[in-house]
Amino acid sequence: MLSLLSGLLMVVSFPFTGSLTPLVFICWIPLLIIEDHVRNSRYRSGKVFIHAYLTFLLFNLGTTWWIWNASPGGAIMAFTLNALLMAIAFQCYHIAQKKLGGAYGLLILLSMWVGFEFLHHRWELSWPWLSFGNFFSIRTTWIQWYEYTGMLGGSIWVLIVNFLGFSLLKSYMKEKKVVWKKAFVFMSALLLPIVTSLLIYASFSSKKDPVEVVVVQPNIDPYNEKFSAPIGQQLKKLVNQANKCITDQTRLVVAPETALSSTFYEEELAQHDFYRFLKQQLRTWKYSSLYTGASTARFFDQRNSRASVKLPDGPGFIEFYNSSLLMEPNASHEFLHKSKLVLGVEKIPFSNWFPFLEELSIENGGTSGTLGIEKEPKTLQTAELTFAPLICYESIYGEFCAEQCRKGAQAICVITNDGWWGNTPGYKQHMSFSRLRAIENRRSVARSANTGISCFIDQQGNVTLQSSWWKETALRASINKNDQLTLYSKMGDLLGKFLMTLGMVFLLVSFYKWLRNTFYAKTIP
Secondary structure: OHHHHHHHHHHHHOOOOOOOHHHHHOOOHHHHHHHHHHHHOOOOOHHHHHHHHHHHHHHHHHHHHHHHHOOHHHHHHHHHHHHHHHHHHHHHHHHHHHHHOHHHHHHHHHHHHHHHHHHHOOOOOOOHHHOHHHHHHHOHHHOOOHHHHOHHHHHHHHHHHHHHHHHHHHHHHHHOOOOHHHHHHHHHHHHHHHHHHHHHHHHOOOOOOEEEEEEEEOOOOOOOOOOOOOHHHHHHHHHHHHHHHOOOOEEEEEOOOOOEEEEEEHHHHHHOHHHHHHHHHHHHHOOOEEEEEEEEEEEEOOOOOOOOEEOOOOOOEEEEEEEEEEEOOOOOEEEEEOOOOOEOOOEOOOOOOOHHHHHHOOOOOOOOOOOOOOOOOOOEEOOOOEEEEEEHHHHHOHHHHHHHHHOOOOEEEEEEOOOOOOOOHHHHHHHHHHHHHHHHHOOOEEEEEOOOOOEEEOOOOOEEEEOOOOOOEEEEEEEEOOOOOOHHHHHOOHHHHHHHHHHHHHHHHHHHHHHHHHHHHHHOO
16 A cells, blocks of 8 residues: 555656646655565565555556557556666665665665666666656746756655655654654755745846747647648648748747658758748748758668668668758758657667567657667757757757757757647646756747647746647747856756766675675575
8 A cells, every 4th residue: 555655646746647746755755664664674675676666657657648549569568667667776775775774775765766867868768757857847936956956956856855754754653753853854855945946036037139939830630640641731731820920030930840741861852842842931931940840861871870771672771860950041951860769669779789679669650660860969050049959759858958058059949749649648748848958958948849739938947838739820939049058057967977876886885795694694604
């Protein structure tokens, strides 16, 4: 019951599956009670793992059940595997606690869990959607200090308050009275970050350097229309909406992910009718550039990367990309490829070592299998704006965006589809995570989503203008450029690196103690 209670509290405190955010500060306590009981009762450690897996399986199911709408098989894999990884991280905490003693408990918990979240942003099975710092994406007035710590600072805050709450409860159960010193520390840890954030929020002033941007929401059904209807028909719908908003002051029109849905070779862009149509439109707009999503491919004489596929009817290789395209009024253009790929749909993990795994890829419109990526984060630049181009899933990777800001991005443009899941919490959660990128880097965000939510977000994480779900529309707003770097933009996830390293040290020391005790026990007659 305690493990189920922990999972349920995590679910109802997560954005749009309850949004009862304050409950995140007690959601770990039942699970910590289980771990403490198992450890002090000298039960086998496997009991902790079983209960932790139950907690995190419920957490994953309750918050991301909507993945099922896009892929039942992918959803089952996401639920079970991500819960397994979370349970392993908590099991590492239990093992280190058992070997090193309770004095380091909070530090061990922080290093194991935040170290796990840090790694989970960076390996083949990356799925950082459920990082605990993301819980505050709908309470942005609470976490203005993310400009110093990034999203992982929120995870640290959650763990500290939960651990102190557990310690307070344990003391109360033992002494049958409130230990006021511990109660004071618990309340301070809970409230001081909120007070600090409110002070930062009240004193913050955006640099006034506006540029007018239009975001378009063409509302094209990704299952029944987007990858089957003629591209010209879709582009006319998109342009018609843009024309309702654009003015002579507009400098950028942003269209959603895969707005150019029919795959084409990048080298042959100028040969397509849609290119000539868009060039004519840019001449009509006069001063505005167009930033849009596209499905593209490139030909290579030799294998270029793990995404290269040998052509069946001739020499050479082809790579497919989930791309974005910047078209300028002066007829120049630039492609950029998505780097953070969705598991199962755009990337098959470990397929560079096991190529046969590519056969397991999920067909989700357009191409399937592992796509090509950029070698490093990049920015795109118009005559008046340098921006961080984030394609869909990339918008939940804080350090990825911070590196783009270090490379000169003055604002953030997010293009996405978000129609795969239907009218579920998924698209709302995804939009809210962009608010964290705005705070971390103090950059305005222009977000174009095919089916919604399209919006503008200011440098404090406030949504200043947004569309409705499943509505064909366009929005216009002036966003402020900013070229000053926050501490997080400069340093990235330094806290995560430190805690991950510390966690490895704890595990090594725990392993050494286990080896020493085992060897010593065998030498005693």
